[in-house]
Amino acid sequence: MRVGAAYLGSDRCEFTVWAPDKQSVSLEILAPEPQTIPLTKGDRGYWRAVVTTPPDTRYGYRIDGGELRPDPASHFQPEDVHGSSAVVDHSAYRWGDRDWQGLPLADYVIYELHVGTFSSEGTFEAIVPRLADLKALGMTAIELMPVAQFPGDRNWGYDGVYPYAVQTSYGGPEGLKKLVDACHQAGLAVVLDVVYNHFGPEGNYTAEFGPYFTEQYRTPWGSAINFDHAHSDGVRNFFIQNALHWLRDYHIDALRLDAIHAIYDFGAKHFLQELAEATALLSQAEGRPRYLIAESDLNDVRVIRPRDLGGYGLDAQWSDDFHHALRTVLTDEKTGYYADFGRCEQLATAMEESFVYSWRYSPFRQRYHGSDARDRPPVQFVVSSRNHDQIGNRMLGERLSVLTSFDGLKLAAATVLLSPYIPLLFMGEEYGEEAPFLYFISHTDADLVEAVRQGRREEFADFHAEGEAPDPFSRETFERSTLNWELRQSGKHQVLLSFYQALLALRRSRPALRTLTRQNLQAIGHDDSKLLILQRSAAENHLWAAFNYSLQPQTVGDRPPQGTWEKILDSAEPQWQGAGATAPEKLTPAGETLTLPAQSLVLYERRF
Structure with a gap:
């Protein structure tokens, strides 16, 4: 059941709104010709009317004679969140991506970006000229924050x-379509971050229409969305249709589902399973793949396990454990949830098994946590050395580039890109952007602004942060977070960019890196020396790598298996502004001593 304003052509539009327990719903058209039209109530609380009116019609709904409200399923809000909704004719856009067939999930290399701070213009249109640079870097997909x-x-x-509505200040529906179209013509997939666990606090009128929320559960953002209580069928439909809306009307390739651990559903069929089924049907009907990628801190393999094995059937999920294990061996951070990590043995576990906590005791949580994911292929996990949360949820929004050395940045890049998982880069990391990525808002309610400020202060209590957080309402906070794109053209930034390109070229060209399986994968961590040894093989291609996360040179006692191994990448070499390579050009099981400089890695390939 589609909801919202569906333009039918020939100046006809069908308006559908869900309001199951209301006595009357009237459609008020504000422009081009003001008129009031009572809607007719149908099955399960859906109110409808087909009206003669053109695209761009401005309208709203009046429930039981109350205040005029925007459409909860509005496709466009040209006057911000409190203003009227607008009818969008999605058939009017002339797509140029007819030859686009999508990409296998195993080929995804994701570049996460925030539209507003990716460029000084802060629009979809301003992203398009930089797609060629992202393609040259080795990206195959961009991921848009919501x-x-x-x-x-x-x-x-x-x-x-x-x-359902596309942010007006970014360029609205037309701007997003042009960006997706340009991405597809450049050979890039598009992932869109969507939020199905809560609504924002300002302009949220959905509760006036129906029981969208339940007090049975609580989320960090307030009342939970009603996915399993009375009238939840209308709520579930609202969000399933929303997912199909992005995938169908905007040609989006994959959805990143925000914080699914805050989607509470104890029914026999979880909402996520129903969403996966609907997405699979659309993929089949349109003849190209669409994917669902979950963000979750549950370490619950049921999220991605196939439906016939009792899972929800999502395609992939993020592995926070990989990030935390890598971050802590690089920086020795121990505050908050980082207290559960810090050992190279844990990083080796994340490399081999995806989750460190697979029903192991978590001191931070003070309980057992997680499930065993070894039966799922690595292609179902997304990993990173940083993302918007891990940067922006720090009090000062510091990027890894100011928390570790230049050598540490290369080491972090190699750990992610030589892993058997889908890699995600956060905008600017490829050249070592040093501007912070801070938390920012532009609410119009002064009390709400102050509540956000207070909430940020309380959020940092677990991390024992000292000092004052930047004001999230200040425009300066927002502007400080904008990328300095020109940095990539010179100095150490250009070197780091080239290093990322080299790693991504190896990932594409070597079967051992391109094949995302657990077969022929071995990782060994040494806590005393802060060394990680990684071995990967596929199709007669054998690679062996040693990572030194220590601030001191370390001698590697491990040796690769039988054969002669030739060095193909060394982060300590002068071309990467390293301290000077000490690893031999060739390595044999009984060869000379292998010593690595501080915070460096070396990669070997077997020749015979």
Whole structure:
């Protein structure tokens, strides 16, 4: 059951809104010709009317004679979150991506970006000229942080209140379509971050229409969305249709589902399973793959296990454990959830098994946590050395580039890109962007702004942060987070960019790296020396790598298996502004001593 305003052509539009327990719903058209039209109530609380009116019609709904409200399923909010909704004719856009067939998930190399701070313009259109650079880097997909309409012109996007509408300040529906079209013509897939666990606090009128929320559960953002109580069928439909809306009307290739651990559903069929089934049907009907990628801190393999094995059937999920294990061996951070990590043996476990906590006791949580993911292929996991959360949820928004050395940045890049998982880069990391990525908002309610400020202060208590967090409402906070794109053209930034390109070229050209399986994969961690040894093989291609996360040179006692191994990458070499290579050009099981400089890695390939 589609909801919202569906333009039918020939100046006819069908308006559908879900309001199951209301006595009357009237459609008020504000422009081009003001008129009031009572809607007719049908099965299960859906109210409808087919009206003669053109695209761009401005409208709203009046429930039981109350205040005029925007459409909860509005496709466009040209006057921000409190203004009227607008009818969008999705058939009017002339797509140029007819030859686009999508990419296998195993080929995804994801570049996460925030539209508002990726460029000084902060628009979809401003991203297009940089697609060629991302393609040259080795990216195969971009991931947009949420673009659903939020209040004002600056926000991370997780305060969106109109899940179907495209943020006006970014360029609206037309701008997003042009960006997706350009990406597909450049051979890049598009992942969109969507939020199905809460609505933002300002402009959220959905509760006035129906029981979208339940008090049975609580999320960090307030009342939970009603996925399993009375009338939950309408709520589930609202979000399933939303997913199909992005995949169908905007040609999006994959959805990143935000914080699914805050989607509470104890029914016999979980909402995520129903969503996966609907997505699979669309993929089959349109003849190209669409994917669902979950963000979850549950370490629950049921999320990605196939439906016939009792899982929800999502395609992939993020592995926070990989990030935490890597971050802590690089920086020795121990605050908050990082207290559970810090050992190279854990990083080796993450490399081999995806989760470190697979029903192991977590001191931070003070309970057992996670499940065993070894029966799922690595292609179902997304890993990173940083992302918007891990940067922006720090009080000062520091990137890894200011928390570790230049050698540490190369080491982090290699750990992610030589792993058997789908890699994700956060915008700017490829050249060592040093500007912070801070948390910012532009709410219009002064009390709400102050509540956000206070909430940020309390959030940092677990991390024992000292000092004052930047004001999230300040425009300066937003502007400080904008990328300095020109940095990539010179100095150490250009060197780091070239290093990422070299790693991604190896990932494409070597079967051992291109094949995302657990077969012929071995990782060994040494806590005393902070060394990690990684071996990967596929199709007669054998690679062996040694990573030194220590701030001191370390002698590697491990040796590769039988054969002669030739060095193909050494982060300590002068071309990468390293301290000077000490690893031999060739390595044999009984060869000379292998010593690695501080925070460096070396990669060997077997020749015979």
